[in-house]
Amino acid sequence: MPGRIPVDDDRFHDRCGLFGIFGHPEAAHLTYLGLYALQHRGQEAAGIVASDGLRLRAEKGMGLVNDVFTDDRLRALPGERAIGHVRYSTAGDTVSANVQPILIDCHRGPIALGHNGNLVNALLLRQELEAAGSIFQSTSDTEVILHLYARNHRERLEDAIAATLSKVMGAFSVLFLTEDALVAARDPWGFRPLVLGKLDGSAIVCSETCALDLIDAEYVRDIEPGEMVVIDAGGQRSFRPFPPEPPSQCIFEHVYFARPDSQVFGRNVLASRLELGRQLAREAPCDADIVVPVPDSGMGAALGYAQESGLPFEWGLIRNHYVGRTFIEPKQSIRSFGVKVKLNPVRRILEGRRVLLIDDSIVRGTTSRTIVGMVRGAGAREVHMRVSSPPTTGPCYYGIDTPLKSELIASRHSVDEIRRYIGADSLGYLSHEGLLRAVEDAEGRRHCSACFSGRYPVAVSQSADQLRLFEKARS
Ligand code: SF4
Numbered sequence: 123m124p125g126r127i128p129v130d131d132d133r134f135h136d137r138c139g140l141f142g143i144f145g146h147p148e149a150a151h152l153t154y155l156g157l158y159a160l161q162h163r164g165q166e167a168a169g170i171v172a173s174d175g176l177r178l179r180a181e182k183g184m185g186l187v188n189d190v191f192t193d194d195r196l197r198a199l200p201g202e203r204a205i206g207h208v209r210y211s212t213a214g215d216t217v218s219a220n221v222q223p224i225l226i227d228c229h230r231g232p233i234a235l236g237h238n239g240n241l242v243n244a245l246l247l248r249q250e251l252e253a254a255g256s257i258f259q260s261t262s263d264t265e266v267i268l269h270l271y272a273r274n275h276r277e278r279l280e281d282a283i284a285a286t287l288s289k290v291m292g293a294f295s296v297l298f299l300t301e302d303a304l305v306a307a308r309d310p311w312g313f314r315p316l317v318l319g320k321l322d323g324s325a326i327v328c329s330e331t332c333a334l335d336l337i338d339a340e341y342v343r344d345i346e347p348g349e350m351v352v353i354d355a356g357g358q359r360s361f362r363p364f365p366p367e368p369p370s371q372c373i374f375e376h377v378y379f380a381r382p383d384s385q386v387f388g389r390n391v392l393a394s395r396l397e398l399g400r401q402l403a404r405e406a407p408c409d410a411d412i413v414v415p416v417p418d419s420g421m422g423a424a425l426g427y428a429q430e431s432g433l434p435f436e437w438g439l440i441r442n443h444y445v446g447r448t449f450i451e452p453k454q455s456i457r458s459f460g461v462k463v464k465l466n467p468v469r470r471i472l473e474g475r476r477v478l479l480i481d482d483s484i485v486r487g488t489t490s491r492t493i494v495g496m497v498r499g500a501g502a503r504e505v506h507m508r509v510s511s512p513p514t515t516g517p518c519y520y521g522i523d524t525p526l527k528s529e530l531i532a533s534r535h536s537v538d539e540i541r542r543y544i545g546a547d548s549l550g551y552l553s554h555e556g557l558l559r560a561v562e563d564a565e566g567r568r569h570c571s572a573c574f575s576g577r578y579p580v581a582v583s584q585s586a587d588q589l590r591l592f593e594k595a596r597s
Pocket of ligand 1: 313371372373518519520521522570571572573
């Protein structure tokens, strides 16, 4: 019997996207649209919790936003307040208990939570809570936040949430919804993005501005690292409840995760990618005939590279946009099926040319190797590769799904060894300095770039490694 096989997915992945709205008669419907715009941040599961001021109701499920939500499911979410979440999960981690927002009832009343990020002390906290009698429903570290909240006895909602979040370490952009308030917060380092918007007098909080654009809402500002915003019938109030830390916003959002039409950490993402490409062209020139992006991830950088170098930009690889994460295996195995099903080379463009491929990163190297082989197979005379970020030498502990360090090709091999493995005639990466310069942060004062530099802004203890193994084992 043929089974389902995973499509080759040799990338870092953002794990979540968030959307929340307060004070709009179509709150659930707009949340659905917001999540739709944020689908690139998570394709495995989606959920919405809405409040009509009396009750919280949840609808969630596995799959894409459009598959999870029907008219009937949205109609089952009345009220003027809602939060929603899209989730990416690691292979096998497809249990519905992990689908967010997580809705609980405790002595303080019902509350829902959506979380983008990863807590480096979640395992430790979980062990303590379990030893004290807590029973967990899911494997997600987000549930730890809710257990801590339920044990808190501070009177005001904002005090209880601030005290709860003060106990967790690492990356969190979070949205809480109670019957009558929406609370948004970002960890003091600001790893993951979170922005404030407005529409017809209602307040919106979401991961990226592309979600605001879809519903004709206005971008107001970023929620700052370490800021907590409470939105209720009394308006919006901002707090700074956490001790300040050096800002460490994820630079990979600009390299790959965020949508190019979004404004992230105060910068347009496409503008960043064009500049990454221009910088790459200055640092790693190439004697080639054409510049070809690996779609879609290398698109912006390839355009920037072509502009700076004067080489023609060509669509030499075409992407099928309708590919899921798994495929029914053909009876007779097809070589490199996982990549082929996504990308097809255009022989008429590539044949006889010296081709320069541009991609945003090389993770394990398996996909790059297949693509280089594909382009050569389509008749390219030479195949060169340039990468618009430095070698990825370490995993992420702050909310991005990455392979283990040992699986990252650049953690164990030199650039020339990687070149030989992927079969390219030449290989060049952007420097770490060039990466920072491209996002106008030459001193590296605002961004995390730990997966390139090994300098982790929040101490990664043994427990963080254990947490990753624990997550993999439990899923
Ligand atoms: S380690 Fe890399 S992926 Fe993770 S937050 Fe830092 S820059 Fe982003």
